[in-house]
Amino acid sequence: MALSALRVCLAARLWHTCALNSRSQTGTLVKILVDENMPYARDLFSRLGEVKAVPGRPIPVAELADADALMVRSVTKVNAALLQGTGIKFVGTATAGTDHVDDAWLEQAGIAFSAAPGCNAIAVVEYVFSSLLMLAERDGFALTDRTVGIVGVGNVGGRLQARLEALGIRTLLCDPPRADHGDAGDFRSLDELVREADVLTFHTPLFKDGPYKTLHLADEALIARLKPGTILINACRGPVVDNAALLQRLQAGQALSVVLDVWEPEPDLNVALLDRVDIGTAHIAGYTLEGKARGTTQVFEAYSEFIGKRQQVALDTLLPAPEFGRITLHGGLDQSTLKRLVHLVYDVRRDDALLRKVAGTPGEFDKLRKHYLERREWSSLYVQCDDADAAALLLKLGFNAVHTPVR
Numbered sequence: 001m002a003l004s005a006l007r008v009c010l011a012a013r014l015w016h017t018c019a020l021n022s023r024s025q026t027g028t029l030v031k032i033l034v035d036e037n038m039p040y041a042r043d044l045f046s047r048l049g050e051v052k053a054v055p056g057r058p059i060p061v062a063e064l065a066d067a068d069a070l071m072v073r074s075v076t077k078v079n080a081a082l083l084q085g086t087g088i089k090f091v092g093t094a095t096a097g098t099d100h101v102d103d104a105w106l107e108q109a110g111i112a113f114s115a116a117p118g119c120n121a122i123a124v125v126e127y128v129f130s131s132l133l134m135l136a137e138r139d140g141f142a143l144t145d146r147t148v149g150i151v152g153v154g155n156v157g158g159r160l161q162a163r164l165e166a167l168g169i170r171t172l173l174c175d176p177p178r179a180d181h182g183d184a185g186d187f188r189s190l191d192e193l194v195r196e197a198d199v200l201t202f203h204t205p206l207f208k209d210g211p212y213k214t215l216h217l218a219d220e221a222l223i224a225r226l227k228p229g230t231i232l233i234n235a236c237r238g239p240v241v242d243n244a245a246l247l248q249r250l251q252a253g254q255a256l257s258v259v260l261d262v263w264e265p266e267p268d269l270n271v272a273l274l275d276r277v278d279i280g281t282a283h284i285a286g287y288t289l290e291g292k293a294r295g296t297t298q299v300f301e302a303y304s305e306f307i308g309k310r311q312q313v314a315l316d317t318l319l320p321a322p323e324f325g326r327i328t329l330h331g332g333l334d335q336s337t338l339k340r341l342v343h344l345v346y347d348v349r350r351d352d353a354l355l356r357k358v359a360g361t362p363g364e365f366d367k368l369r370k371h372y373l374e375r376r377e378w379s380s381l382y383v384q385c386d387d388a389d390a391a392a393l394l395l396k397l398g399f400n401a402v403h404t405p406v407r
């Protein structure tokens, strides 16, 4: 059992001794604060108590005084300064990253905590693919001629590896915590990836210190050593790449292609850096409807268990039908066909253009995220293929593909 899940169980046992039937210790219905950018949260959590949707940045602190539970996204810093003296007994974050939560303080304060590991991993992988396919078309190269170095091989990195390898693209993996843990896999040093990879893509948590520190993992020295033409991607946390050093290297003329979904700092990114990167987006790599819905259901299920009213939610009971019903693919699957299919579902240039229009205007970064256009995962596209190999490959890549032989 993951440590956070174990802590939820232990805290839940304590909670059960003093509160039953979704009622707080005073006998009133539990009050649950949810971030207003959490799809399906109002409907789901109102099965368990009284729900109030609030902005996450800044959070209205007065609402915390009489609340029992708090469900956040990554924009809310959860720590003693926010929660000391409140009645909050449970914090859920509908996100994979947890660097915005001081979980050590929550633990010593006896507040249960649950995150949503892996909820949006598929979305991030599809963001990376959209970016790579766009750059490959623009610069005229075949992805199968490139080596992709993946730094951080967890929920995102692992799925990215599987899809790249399904296409015959060589990957190099760097994940010291997993290597030290003895996990199976051909793990290499970051140095080796820098030397050998044509694409370097970061999918680590943000650790500000400790043996696996990732703060400025891509520092000036690392960036300077990247081969000419390297594609550098950061879709994990802004400070994993030293943004000032990156800008300096780009201004000095270093030949890199850069894809940034996350920035140092957010929401006030450096517009001069955005001007220099090839693709720049407003921390939306994980923003598929499926990814957000999984995040909400994961913390909903954890909280329902915490208060002794265990419920499970099937994602397909929440999600609307996708925009595209089905399409037919004739013949095999080459890179250009794959690009067209991928971009039928999601084209990263849409989000890049939106950010460039508003960057530098206060409040607009968060507005883009709040009013994010509906985006689905590849699995929402039903592809009928008359070629069996194309169907098998698309299925492996995550599309809803079938082989229907031509009669």
Ligand SMILES: NC(=O)c1ccc[n+]([C@@H]2O[C@H](COP(=O)([O-])OP(=O)(O)OC[C@H]3O[C@@H](n4cnc5c(N)ncnc54)[C@H](O)[C@@H]3O)[C@@H](O)[C@H]2O)c1
Pocket (backbone or CB within 6 Å): 096, 097, 098, 117, 118, 120, 121, 124, 151, 152, 153, 154, 155, 156, 157, 174, 175, 176, 177, 178, 203, 204, 205, 206, 207, 212, 213, 214, 235, 236, 237, 261, 262, 283, 284, 285, 286, 287
């Ligand atoms: N842009 C977005 O919308 C978005 C969406 C999801 C996740 N994220 C970020 O991406 C991160 C990764 O997501 P995930 O779901 O794969 O998390 P995960 O926890 O499943 O995987 C992270 C992996 O990174 C490895 N790692 C830790 N320290 C490392 C180091 N110093 N060097 C190399 N590897 C290291 C871990 O061992 C782990 O295997 C999250 O922590 C989150 O911050 C961003």
Ligand SMILES: O=C(O)[C@H](O)[C@H](O)COP(=O)(O)O
Pocket (backbone or CB within 6 Å): 037, 073, 074, 075, 094, 095, 096, 097, 098, 120, 283, 286
């Ligand atoms: O860590 C994550 O899961 C993502 O970075 C996160 O979900 C981004 O979206 P936010 O929580 O800021 O809405």
